[in-house]
Amino acid sequence: xxxxxxxxxxxxxxxxxxxxxxxxxxxxxxxxxxxxxxxxxxxxxxxxxxxxxxxxxxxxxxxxxxxxxxxxxxxxxxxxxxxxxxxxxxxxxxxxxxxxxxxxxxxxxxxxxxxxxxxxxxxxxxxxxxxxxxxxxxxxxxxxxxxxxxxxxxxxxxxxxxxxxxxxxxxxxxxxxxxxxxxxxxxxxxxxxxxxxxxxxxxxxxxxxxxxxxxxxxxxxxxxxx
Numbered sequence: 001x002x003x004x005x006x007x008x009x010x011x012x013x014x015x016x017x018x019x020x021x022x023x024x025x026x027x028x029x030x031x032x033x034x035x036x037x038x039x040x041x042x043x044x045x046x047x048x049x050x051x052x053x054x055x056x057x058x059x060x061x062x063x064x065x066x067x068x069x070x071x072x073x074x075x076x077x078x079x080x081x082x083x084x085x086x087x088x089x090x091x092x093x094x095x096x097x098x099x100x101x102x103x104x105x106x107x108x109x110x111x112x113x114x115x116x117x118x119x120x121x122x123x124x125x126x127x128x129x130x131x132x133x134x135x136x137x138x139x140x141x142x143x144x145x146x147x148x149x150x151x152x153x154x155x156x157x158x159x160x161x162x163x164x165x166x167x168x169x170x171x172x173x174x175x176x177x178x179x180x181x182x183x184x185x186x187x188x189x190x191x192x193x194x195x196x197x198x199x200x201x202x203x204x205x206x207x208x209x210x211x212x213x214x215x216x217x218x219x220x221x222x223x224x225x226x
Contacts, residue, residue, distance in 0.1 A: 013224040014098040020142040023149035024184045026210045028191025036199045039121035043128040044150035070122045071129035078133025101138045102218045113208045
């Protein structure tokens with residue numbers, strides 16, 4: 001398993017870089033998808049939605065301000081529910097907790113691809129923000145490093161900190177960790193690029209690309225179950 005070294009425990013499959021990489025692509029893709037096709041809000045970046053909320057409120061555009069609240073609340077709900085799962089799952093069930101989260105994501109995002117444009121964007125955005133919160137609160141480490149697959153501000157801070165430790169303090173391990181962080185950021189951006197291009201090419205159904213990527217994640221993790 002990835003991350004195994006002599007004298008050290010193997011990194012759990014859901015914390016490996018290859019899983020984090022796929023999740024980062026999905027995270028960037030979903031932000032581009034909701035911004036372009038579903039009302040100009042962000043599925044993942046709730047800070048951005050909070051800024052838009054304040055901007056619209058200051059302009060007296062209260063309807064738009066209220067619309068920004070929807071993905072924020074959906075995201076918070078997803079975090080709350082994942083914490084409930086963690087608390088009440090049995091030890092055996094918790095061992096495959098991340099598998100269940102990915103399965104739920106695949107199902108919900110696949111359904112979203114069938115929702116026509118005539119349906120209010122708020123319905124879709126609630127679903128996608130909920131999915132993103134499940135993901136970010138369930139996949140919180142990459143090779144024992146804290147990271148986020150659906151937003152990059154924290155990754156940028158951590159990556160730059162590790163870069164400093166490598167360049168100034170000559171810590172080789174920190175250089176490798178910095179590369180992992182900046183790799184995740186790059187993949188998130190590439191996900192946003194893909195989401196933009198495919199949103200214009202395939203429209204609403206382009207979200208099924210995320211379902212495919214998450215399917216790869218699910219199969220990869222299932223192959224490690226003993």
